[in-house]
Amino acid sequence: MVQEIEYLYSLSRFGIKLGLDVMLEFSHLIGDPQNAFRSAHITGTNGKGSTSAMFYSIVRQKYSAGLYTSPHIRRFNERIIVNDREIDDDFIVEWVRDKRKIIEDMGKRNRQPTFFEVTTAMAFDYFRKTGVDVAVVEVGMGGRLDSTNIIRPDVTGIVTVSLEHTDKLGDTHEKIAYEKAGIIKEGVPVVVGVEHEGALRVIREVAESRKSKIYNVNDIFDVTFSSISLDGTYFHARDENNDYWVNIPLIGRHQIKNALMAIKMAQIFDPELDYRYISNVRFPGRLEVKSRTPLVLTDAAHNPEAARNLSNTIEELFLRKPVVVVTQLKDKNYSAFLKEISRISDHMIVTEVKDERRKEAEILAEEAKKYTKSVECIKESSGAFKRAYEISDFILVTGSLYLLGEFEEWLEKR
Incomplete structure (x- = not known):
């Protein structure tokens, strides 16, 4: 196969x-x-x-x-x-x-x-x-x-x-x-x-x-x-x-x-x-609850409109803000996406996926700094997930279905 x-x-x-x-x-x-x-x-x-x-x-x-x-x-x-x-x-x-x-x-x-x-x-x-x-x-x-x-x-x-x-x-x-x-x-x-x-x-x-x-x-x-x-x-x-x-x-x-x-x-x-x-209906990756303790959510939002929907939902459901592990692919409007996501997070961990269409984490991090108080850049997604678990009990993983896939693989090995 x-x-x-x-x-x-x-x-x-x-x-x-x-x-x-x-x-x-x-x-x-x-x-x-x-x-x-x-x-x-x-x-x-x-x-x-x-x-x-x-x-x-x-x-x-x-x-x-x-x-x-x-x-x-x-x-x-x-x-x-x-x-x-x-x-x-x-x-x-x-x-x-x-x-x-x-x-x-x-x-x-x-x-x-x-x-x-x-x-x-x-x-x-x-x-x-x-x-x-x-x-x-x-x-x-x-x-x-x-x-x-x-x-x-x-x-x-x-x-x-x-x-x-x-x-x-x-x-x-x-x-x-x-x-x-x-x-x-x-x-x-x-x-x-x-x-x-x-x-x-x-x-x-x-x-x-x-x-x-x-x-x-x-x-x-x-x-x-x-x-x-x-x-x-x-x-x-x-x-x-x-x-x-x-x-x-x-x-x-x-x-x-x-x-x-x-x-x-x-x-x-x-x-x-x-x-x-x-x-x-079952459709994985659409604001999916991966665990409740810690509270870990994943969402396949990858463009500004989807980021707006996601942010609206997080704001309605919670009084506190998650640490967001985020990435984007090259062909996306990453600036507008990160601006929308910044509404619901004061701490972003920017990373990359293994796909060749990935946007460089350094570029994403510089853009995220325009909108978010605290931004970390960790190129390896596994390191980004590990860091999120170390510093927060409320985590959101978003920006690409490919990132969600890598997160699920990391969870299995964890």
Whole structure:
């Protein structure tokens, strides 16, 4: 298995290539597995993973279901789930060995599939092999030219639009909205949680041009009560016909919109589904409580909007501030991220992950000093985690899913 996973990761050297031509060709060469199941397609700058996981939890009550999200925290297998079980190691090994020649032959013709294209095709092929009724598919980046955008979904969702990946998706909310609206298919309903007026206008225009009915959860639902705790989020909402008492283990008021997105998408997919199964959702790394004594939290926030949601939640839940172990990747707006996080911490320990896209800890530390009283720079993440445990009984680890993965490995060895 190690050799096959290493081969998949080696494809990362071909970078991120937005476009569907290579993905469509590769999928055709392996039998177009994306046509073998019903699906839901979900995008958004933030919230798309949580929404995908909650929608999956609802449809799972009645259907054989697959879930495809990215990236993973520790194991590649986390990306591809069927009926609550990660993809089999044996399938990965056999699939890579079987498809490697196709991948390399395409490379010789200057049609090289990337890591994400290959893993997306693997997910679709696994869903076909296991005979799922429905696959819940999270977009990797953007939507219009994302590798996942070869499916013909029953319903699509656009959760949020904010400024991220501006070098690839555009430098305004409207441009990014256009890319995300690219998942809207002719006549397929789309559910939105987007609040930015310009972005919402673009999405409406695309939906109208494709004769797709648009459902805006901000207009449909009225949230009358909500509370959050370390056990999760509890709220009441109503639409013109029904009341919804929702209890989810995901923590934070921002998860309310994600939950309503999932509920509305499920109603469109199958009106007989019971929304209350949303309480079964499990999605690691989203303000997760790793221990209570000491109190240790992890969160996958990696951009300013996610940092704002995280900081709002920490401020609401606690009267004291955690020591924050933090990092960022090179392509992130690290200054705005650190400024948001500084609201909830007077002591940051800045570190690096092993991924080649890491931002240098020294640069992050200098930036953090603009906003935070006390900043330490410890390049090795294991040293940063150790230091946090030495000086505090309230710790938050955030900034990158890769950092969360390294933290879990460190916890196991501790």
